[in-house]
Amino acid sequence: MLIILKPEERRKIVKDLFNLLCQNGEAVFLTVTEEVSPQVFTKDEWETHCRDAGFVDLSIEDPFAFYRIVRARKGLARRP
Numbered sequence: 141m142l143i144i145l146k147p148e149e150r151r152k153i154v155k156d157l158f159n160l161l162c163q164n165g166e167a168v169f170l171t172v173t174e175e176v177s178p179q180v181f182t183k184d185e186w187e188t189h190c191r192d193a194g195f196v197d198l199s200i201e202d203p204f205a206f207y208r209i210v211r212a213r214k215g216l217a218r219r220p
Contacts, residue, residue, distance in 0.1 A: 150181065151189050158193040161214040167195070169210040176206045186210050 145153070157167050174182050181189065183200050190198050195212035202208050 151192075154189045154195075155193040158195060158214055163214060163216050166211060166213045169208075169212075171208045171210065172206050173202055173208050180208075183208075 154167075161167060169186075171180055174180055186200055187198055190210070190212040193212075194214065196215040197211075197213040199211040200208065201211075
């Protein structure tokens with residue numbers, strides 16, 4: 141789904157999803173590798189956009205030839 145959106149809209153969705161998750165919640169993105177489509181985020185871009193949104197414990201796996209699984213967890217709230 142993200143592939144049909146412009147890059148800035150994709151980044152916004154990652155940030156918006158972060159805000160929707162409860163503390164310690166996990167987002168999982170199923171996508172393809174950049175070898176399949178140059179329009180998808182690269183591993184480095186996924187890492188940058190997830191970290192910029194505030195996600196922690198990022199995991200990016202390419203379990204098969206063309207598929208990518210990105211897991212990002214929202215950390216616990218920090219106490220002031």
